[in-house]
Every structure is written in C-alpha cells, then in structure tokens.
Amino acid sequence: METEGEQLCEAARNGNVDKVKTLIESGADASYFDSDGLTPLMHAAKLGHTDVIRALLEAGAPWNALSPANQSAGDFAMDSGHQEAIEVLVNAGIQAELILGTIARKTKKTGDSEGDYLEDRVSFSEDKLMDSDSKAVMMAWEKPLMAAHAKAVCSGGGNILNVGFGMGLVDAAIQQYGPATHTIIEAHPEVYERMLRTGWGKKDNVKIIFGRWQDVLSELESYDGIFFDTYGEYYEDLREFHQHLPKLLKPGGIYSFFNGLCGGNAFFHVVYCHLVSLELENLGYSTQLIPLPVKDCLGEEVWQGVRHKYWQLDMYYLPVCQSLQDPE
Ligand SMILES: C[S@@+](CC[C@H](N)C(=O)[O-])C[C@H]1O[C@@H](n2cnc3c(N)ncnc32)[C@H](O)[C@@H]1O
Missing domain, CATH: 3.40.50.150 (Vaccinia Virus protein VP39)
Known part of the structure; x- marks a missing residue:
C-alpha cells in the first residue's frame, strides 16, 4: 500500500491541489523524499502546478531541499520553463533567506567556513591563488x-x-x-x-x-x-x-x-x-x-587540483x- 508521502507525491504530480491539501491536513509530511530522492514540491515544480506549489510551501515544504543530483524544486521549474512556478519559488526563497539566511552563510568560494583563511599560507601559480586547503581564492578564468x-x-x-x-x-x-x-x-x-x-x-x-x-x-x-x-x-x-x-x-x-x-x-x-x-x-x-x-x-581542466568548484x-x-x- 502507498504511504501518505507517496500519495502526496502522486497528487503533486497530478496537480490535484484538493488531494494535496487533504493529505496534508491528515498529517502527510510535506518534506517527504520519495525513493528517487524527490519531494512533492519538486514533482509539482517539474510540471508547473503552481496551486500545489503554494499549498505545499504553506504547509512548510522546504523550498531549498535538494535531489540526489543537487537540484532544487526551483531548478526543476527553471529546466521546464514554468515561469509562474519559478516566481512563486523565488519569492519563497527570498522570504526564507531574509529571515533565516541559511544558504549563503557558507563562505564565498571555499564552500565551508572552517579556520581563518587570513592566518593560513597561500600559494600562487600562473593561473590561480590557492589557500592552504587547496581551495581557490582566485582563478585566472x-x-x-x-x-x-x-x-x-x-x-x-x-x-x-x-x-x-x-x-x-x-x-x-x-x-x-x-x-x-x-x-x-x-x-x-x-x-x-x-x-x-x-x-x-x-x-x-x-x-x-x-x-x-x-x-x-x-x-x-x-x-x-x-x-x-x-x-x-x-x-x-x-x-x-x-x-x-x-x-x-x-x-x-x-x-x-x-x-x-x-x-x-x-x-x-x-x-x-x-x-x-x-x-x-x-x-x-x-x-x-x-x-x-x-x-x-570554464572547461573541466580549469578545476584540476582545485578542491571546490565555486562556480558551476x-x-x-x-x-x-x-x-x-x-x-x-
Ligand atoms: C577573490 S580574491 C580577489 C581577486 C581580485 N578581484 C582579482 O581580480 O584578482 C579575494 C582577496 O580578498 C582578500 N581578503 C579577504 N578578506 C578580506 C578582508 N576582510 N578585507 C580585505 N581583503 C580581504 C584576500 O586575501 C584575497 O586576496
């Protein structure tokens, strides 16, 4: 038998907003990940079901959850060109980041914020400046x-x-x-x-x-x-x-x-x-x-020897x- 989470994913795919709301009211988890690592919000975003996206966001579905391929609901909406869905998700992201600021709290290029870069050694080569952790401070590209x-x-x-x-x-x-x-x-x-x-x-x-x-x-x-x-x-x-x-x-x-x-x-x-x-x-x-x-x-060779690709x-x-x- 299908779990509530799976039913929610299916209703989201079908654009069935009433079913989505009923399932949420009966306790279905809006942040559920299915066996492919996708959330109901990602399913709705892929197909541009804006009403469902709104209902899921209101129920607390995380706008910034990532699929195994590192794609968020917004990436799915952008890939399939669903403009209204993109706008709803962008607004949800802005509101959340204004309050919580969770995404870009990480450092700009390193991807983590451990240690004090200014106290560590750096190394220069023709095409890059690296920190002591083999992360690029600056690159010639x-x-x-x-x-x-x-x-x-x-x-x-x-x-x-x-x-x-x-x-x-x-x-x-x-x-x-x-x-x-x-x-x-x-x-x-x-x-x-x-x-x-x-x-x-x-x-x-x-x-x-x-x-x-x-x-x-x-x-x-x-x-x-x-x-x-x-x-x-x-x-x-x-x-x-x-x-x-x-x-x-x-x-x-x-x-x-x-x-x-x-x-x-x-x-x-x-x-x-x-x-x-x-x-x-x-x-x-x-x-x-x-x-x-x-x-x-930005060919792959640019990143050789660099631990973190800060731009993709x-x-x-x-x-x-x-x-x-x-x-x-
Ligand atoms: C990404 S690089 C700048 C690259 C530069 N725009 C260029 O064209 O080569 C960042 C530089 O900012 C310096 N830096 C880091 N934190 C700083 C701070 N709080 N104040 C001033 N400089 C800082 C780093 O040491 C590094 O040299």
Whole structure:
C-alpha cells in the first residue's frame, strides 16, 4: 500500500491541489523524499502546478531541499520553463533567506567556513591563488569578468576603490583606465607582500591599505567607483559592506561586487541575485545585472587540483549599482 508521502507525491504530480491539501491536513509530511530522492514540491515544480506549489510551501515544504543530483524544486521549474512556478519559488526563497539566511552563510568560494583563511599560507601559480586547503581564492578564468567589472566601476573616472587584491586582475584592468587615485585594500599578509614585490606600492596613483576592510574603514574616503571581492567571508559581510556604501560611494558613483553568490546552484543563484538587489534597493541603490556567458572559459581542466568548484553556472550576472537618487 502507498504511504501518505507517496500519495502526496502522486497528487503533486497530478496537480490535484484538493488531494494535496487533504493529505496534508491528515498529517502527510510535506518534506517527504520519495525513493528517487524527490519531494512533492519538486514533482509539482517539474510540471508547473503552481496551486500545489503554494499549498505545499504553506504547509512548510522546504523550498531549498535538494535531489540526489543537487537540484532544487526551483531548478526543476527553471529546466521546464514554468515561469509562474519559478516566481512563486523565488519569492519563497527570498522570504526564507531574509529571515533565516541559511544558504549563503557558507563562505564565498571555499564552500565551508572552517579556520581563518587570513592566518593560513597561500600559494600562487600562473593561473590561480590557492589557500592552504587547496581551495581557490582566485582563478585566472575570471580575468574577462574582472575586466568587465573594472570597466563598470571606472566608467566615471575619478577615484576608485578595490577591496581584495587576489591576483591583481581587476586592479591591472582598473590601471588601464588611468584613475586619478586607485585605493586597494588587502588583508592577507602574503598577498600584500607580493603586491609590494611586484611594484604595486610604487605606482603613482595607487594607495595600498593593508588590513581587513572592516578594520580600515576610518582610512577611507568617498569614491567614484568601488569594487568588492573578498574571500572566506559570509554573505553577511557583503551585506555589512553595503551598509557603508552611502558614505563610501560619491553621488553618481558606480558600485560592483563579485557575484559568486551560490555559484554552485542555478536556482539558489537566482534567489540571491534577487535578494541582494532587494537589499541594495532598500539602501537606495539600483542594481542592473549584466549577463556574461562564462561556459567557454570554464572547461573541466580549469578545476584540476582545485578542491571546490565555486562556480558551476553558464552565465555570470555582473552587478552594476548606482544610487537611485543620483541626478541623471
Ligand atoms: C577573490 S580574491 C580577489 C581577486 C581580485 N578581484 C582579482 O581580480 O584578482 C579575494 C582577496 O580578498 C582578500 N581578503 C579577504 N578578506 C578580506 C578582508 N576582510 N578585507 C580585505 N581583503 C580581504 C584576500 O586575501 C584575497 O586576496
């Protein structure tokens, strides 16, 4: 005989919202996983049964449960192009993350938050900067993205701030725009030493500030362009940096950040792109997300020797943020 969970999956597949509600009322578990590792919400999402999706979410079905292939209900809805279902699930994700913030509490590129990266050794090679755990701090495949970020934040010229030097890719690109001043904050001692060794301290328009951005805020001015790309930090740190934008960004200035939020899952990434845009809007900034295809620069060989693939999506969405109140 079918269990209640199996009956719920079947009703979800059939789009039978009355049956779904009856089963839930009689105690069926909305977070049930069937023998294929799929939840009722995933079944409903695959087929775009929006009423069922709403009923299941109201009954506490987890929006972020993953199938054995690491797909969430939202990924299934996106794969089959069910727009209304996608919107309902995105909204559920945003609401849940606003309150709980469970997904992106992990560090940006490492996938875990153990240990203090800033106290550990790093190693440099031509195509990557690695931490002591063989996780990539920065990789050369991001060079075209860094060039695009530099172009965005330098579009008004003037004084530019970059947070996080890494391999210096974005800073090399910023230099090409000849900014009046170019301030770089870097917190890792070995990265800082390498900056000095490679002549960054001798450039006329460059000011290097060694330390965590959180600790050197009092040394900062206000800037025409700001780029933010740290490592080993939480989404909360990015959020905290955003709280300082009204002081750091001049009227009419451009802000951008490395948008690696949930780079391992297409749907979670969509949710976080919405969430960060919403949070920036609440602070008075508009966010434009410019799609840049990255599939071609990301073959399997790129990840050889790297313990964690921090990016697995085909498209990168480059954020360009500006004050909503700035004059045209
Ligand atoms: C992903 S890399 C930056 C890559 C850089 N955008 C590029 O184009 O090469 C991150 C850098 O931020 C530095 N970092 C990490 N936490 C920081 C913090 N709290 N303040 C300043 N720099 C930090 C790391 O040491 C690392 O060099």
